[in-house]
Amino acid sequence: MNKFSRLTPEIQELSLMCEACKIDTELYTKYNVNRGLRDLNGRGVLTGLTEISEIVSKKIVDGEEVSCDGELYYRGIDVHDITDGVLSAGRHNGFEEVTYLLLFGKLPSESELKDFMKILAGYRSSLPKNFVRDVIMKAPSDDIMNNIQRAVLTLFSYDDNSNDISIANVLRQSLELIAMFPMLAAYSYSAKSYYNDNGSLFIHRPQANLSTAENILYMLRPDSKYSDLEAQILDLALILHAEHGGGNNSTFTTHVVTSSGTDTYAAIAAALSSLKGPKHGGANIKVMQMFADIKKNVKNWGDEEELTDYLEKILHKEAFDKAGVVYGMGHAVYSISDPRARIFKSYVEKLSVEKHKTKEFKLYSDIERIAAELIMKERRIYKGVSANIDFYSGFVYSMLNLPLEFYTPLFAIARISGWSAHRIEELNNAGKIIRPAYKAVQPREKYVPMDKRK
DSSP: OOGGGOOOHHHHHHHHHHHHOOOOTHHHHHTTOOGGGBOTTSOBOOOOOOSSEEEEEEEEETTEEEEEEEEEEETTEEHHHHHHHHHHTTOSOHHHHHHHHHHHSSOOOHHHHHHHHHHHHHHHTTSOTTHIIIIISSSOOSSHHHHHHHHHHHHHHHOTTTTOOOHHHHHHHHHHHHHHHHHHHHHHHHHIIIIITOOOOOOOOOOTTSOHHHHHHHHHSTTOOOOHHHHHHHHHHHHHHSOOOTTSHHHHHHHHHHTTTOOHHHHHHHHHHHHHSTTTTTHHHHHHHHHHHHHHHOSOTTOHHHHHHHHHHHHTTSSTTSSOOOTTBOOSSOSSBOHHHHHHHHHHHHHHHHTTOHHHHHHHHHHHHHHHHHHHHHHTOOSOOOBOHHHHHHHHHHHTTOOGGGHHHHHHHHHHHHHHHHHHHHHHHOOSOOOOOOOOOSOOOOOOOGGGOO
16 A cells, blocks of 8 residues: 555544544434434425426325325426337437436427537537546546546636636536536546556547437447447436436535536536435445345345345344445435336336346345335334335446446436536526534633643
């Protein structure tokens, strides 16, 4: 280990003082503090208004609030109808259509969508000369998200109007980043694979006639080949990950940082930092790691009793990572069902047939059902527990032969559309810097001169 990375005994000793600085959890209740900006019932504290998307998890029935199947709307349009429309037409450009909708508040006509895709294709070819060599390939990180973040911050230096936060300029910057994100991610993976993992190095330039989903598969695969169903499923994944309300951690980060008046590159880099976390965009990797552990330890996948026993061990902190969590189950907002997981699941089954993975699909379905029952029983949760989108997304990406390290960057490639829409909305409507309050609970003390300290 190099000196830069080494944890010295002195630092480890000092860290014990940091660890000791914990706030008594009872004080949060005493002062009625909404931890995580959620009330005691888990509902998000209202901090803003948005027209970009809406999440529905409860409805009023006979004057009472009751849980319902989850619904997700982009600019007032049910995402289920959007995906149905795109997939029934056999198109691979649903992500571009959704990006247009999120940014401009309306569905594009056929000609508007074609023109929009031309704009994105043009920006894909405008990556600064030698940028891949001088920025992405230089000092490649083991974590692709960090490489993308560095690339985004470096693009600031190439922009003659980097600090201009007029709507027109921010829109231009946003479209450039939306177009470039697949390249930044694919090339960052290639750099990591070659320099850090002793793999092969290949760089495929994106094709102007291909959609975002098609270009991702084209750039990532050595032979650039993919099936029609693969492109459709990946496009579906991008649609479902593009936006999820203003309150999710990375989008709220975008609002907070944007409210300070900072530049687009800094705002998006901050959102990337948030998304990288395993409690947010990195959750599907934990699902895949958990399933690998289950496959290793459950001899008969078709034996429900054996599956149930092992899931109980996971919940009791006796198996997998000893965290007591069945990853991919449950959501901060949804209870009965996550609409994105519902939509995803039907197409996951189709892909499992093409990829000869029907046995694994059944394993996922069985664990989804058994885990929901166990969690409700063990945790005494009465509102309902269901699979979230992370439960199936990792399985999909594995069937698409996407590298595990690419799962979270793929989330970023999709969510940059939502971040951009929310950044523009914040600039359009706010005017005040976001500054929530924190109550100080540390007792006041006197300053003690150095020679009198113990």
